[in-house]
Amino acid sequence: MAGNPVPVPSAGLEEKILCIDDLKAAASKKLSASARDFFNSGSTDQITISENTTAYSKYRVRPRVLVDVSQADPSTECLGHRVSMPLGVSPAGLQAMAHPDGELATARACATKRVSMGISSFANYPIRSIRQASLEVDHQTKHAMQMYTLKDRELELNIIREAEQQGCSAIFLPADSPVLGVRYNEWRNDFRTPDGLGFPVFGWDSEKIRKQTHDDNFTVLNDDTHRWARDIPWLRSVTKMEIWIKGVLTAEDTLLAIQAGCDGIIVSNHGGRQLDGVPATIDALPECVAAAEGRIRIHVDGGVRSGTDIFKALALGAEHVWVGRPAIWGLAYDGQKGVELMLDTFYNEFKRCMQLTGCKSVKDITKACLGVVRPDGPLARL
Ligand SMILES: Cc1cc2nc3c(=O)[nH]c(=O)nc-3n(C[C@H](O)[C@H](O)[C@H](O)COP(=O)(O)O)c2cc1C
Numbered sequence: 526m527a528g529n530p531v532p533v534p535s536a537g538l539e540e541k542i543l544c545i546d547d548l549k550a551a552a553s554k555k556l557s558a559s560a561r562d563f564f565n566s567g568s569t570d571q572i573t574i575s576e577n578t579t580a581y582s583k584y585r586v587r588p589r590v591l592v593d594v595s596q597a598d599p600s601t602e603c604l605g606h607r608v609s610m611p612l613g614v615s616p617a618g619l620q621a622m623a624h625p626d627g628e629l630a631t632a633r634a635c636a637t638k639r640v641s642m643g644i645s646s647f648a649n650y651p652i653r654s655i656r657q658a659s660l661e662v663d664h665q666t667k668h669a670m671q672m673y674t675l676k677d678r679e680l681e682l683n684i685i686r687e688a689e690q691q692g693c694s695a696i697f698l699p700a701d702s703p704v705l706g707v708r709y710n711e712w713r714n715d716f717r718t719p720d721g722l723g724f725p726v727f728g729w730d731s732e733k734i735r736k737q738t739h740d741d742n743f744t745v746l747n748d749d750t751h752r753w754a755r756d757i758p759w760l761r762s763v764t765k766m767e768i769w770i771k772g773v774l775t776a777e778d779t780l781l782a783i784q785a786g787c788d789g790i791i792v793s794n795h796g797g798r799q800l801d802g803v804p805a806t807i808d809a810l811p812e813c814v815a816a817a818e819g820r821i822r823i824h825v826d827g828g829v830r831s832g833t834d835i836f837k838a839l840a841l842g843a844e845h846v847w848v849g850r851p852a853i854w855g856l857a858y859d860g861q862k863g864v865e866l867m868l869d870t871f872y873n874e875f876k877r878c879m880q881l882t883g884c885k886s887v888k889d890i891t892k893a894c895l896g897v898v899r900p901d902g903p904l905a906r907l
């Protein structure tokens with residue numbers, strides 16, 4: 526993966542974007558207040574969204590020195606395929622509100638940088654076009670289709686069939702969304718999908734969505750009677766794609782995912798947009814890893830904002846991380862190039878973190894690489 530130590534912005538974009546926070550600031554200036562609030566907010570009191578990021582800072586890295594790191598290799602596997610680093614782009618809806626090319630730009634950037642991508646069921650482009658945009662760059666890039674349990678089973682089945690036919694590798698079932706979170710910012714702004722944008726995955730055009738709030742979308746579509754015993758076997762019976770549960774935060778649900786024969790879980794709180802007050806994902810991860818005892822794949826998303834955050838998540842037992850908002854910020858800043866800039870930034874930071882901790886490959890990143898800061902005490906080993 527190509528990566529400039531200091532990425533160069535496109536012509537006309539003068540800011541120096543050195544880190545993800547720079548990208549957030551630059552992107553936030555370009556978005557309307559209502560779009561910015563929609564993308565950047567969490568639910569209710571914004572506690573979980575804020576902790577998702579800050580919780581990383583209690584961990585300290587324990588570096589090993591005098592190791593030959595000239596060949597340090599950040600690559601790993603995701604969805605059965607070699608990727609350049611253990612980071613992919615989470616499914617996030619409404620990307621054309623950040624940039625007209627929306628999910629197509631994200632797909633091209635992910636394919637260029639060889640990372641996996643999640644496709645939101647609220648994407649503004651059809652699954653086929655997103656896959657096509659990716660295939661034009663690289664034939665190997667893997668996609669996970671995010672699909673809720675829908676009230677309309679026939680619609681759900683059609684979408685799953687389409688995703689499989691278009692070559693998606695996995696279903697990400699967001700188990701945290703039987704109903705929408707309490708999103709005061711959206712409600713205060715009376716947030717609506719901008720005119721001209723549709724949700725083609727559901728076959729909804731702009732006209733159909735115009736009168737609906739974001740909350741209405743969920744209420745109409747999502748099945749709040751969803752449950753393990755009914756929905757996972759059904760999914761298995763209708764698709765050969767991998768089945769991942771997105772939104773697990775406890776040991777108990779990790780065990781249920783194993784029992785249900787799922788391929789993996791994503792420890793996620795929907796970027797703090799569903800129930801406020803649930804733990805930061807990096808704090809929920811250890812209990813899920815301990816319960817799993819290696820019997821199921823574990824990924825994590827939420828609040829990952831630096832290469833060192835990726836490193837910490839791996840040291841705590843995740844195989845791979847995903848990012849939502851950083852991709853949106855990249856898109857808003859500079860379309861495909863902005864998403865590539867975001868991915869380069871993570872890649873460069875992560876590789877350097879590996880090198881400075883004496884890790885030659887992602888397998889070298891273990892519990893021994895981290896400590897935790899306790900008030901007035903020495904660094905505690907994990
Ligand atoms: C604007 C936005 C839209 C999202 N849309 C979806 C979605 O359609 N489906 C879904 O499963 N998760 C969705 N998510 C959650 C992301 O998949 C992911 O869990 C979260 O963004 C990760 O946290 P981060 O943004 O802090 O990286 C969305 C998140 C954001 C910020």
Ligand SMILES: O=C(O)C(=O)c1ccccc1
Binds near residue numbers: 618619742798
């Ligand atoms: O806002 C979200 O978190 C989300 O899941 C979503 C749903 C519909 C459209 C865009 C995003």
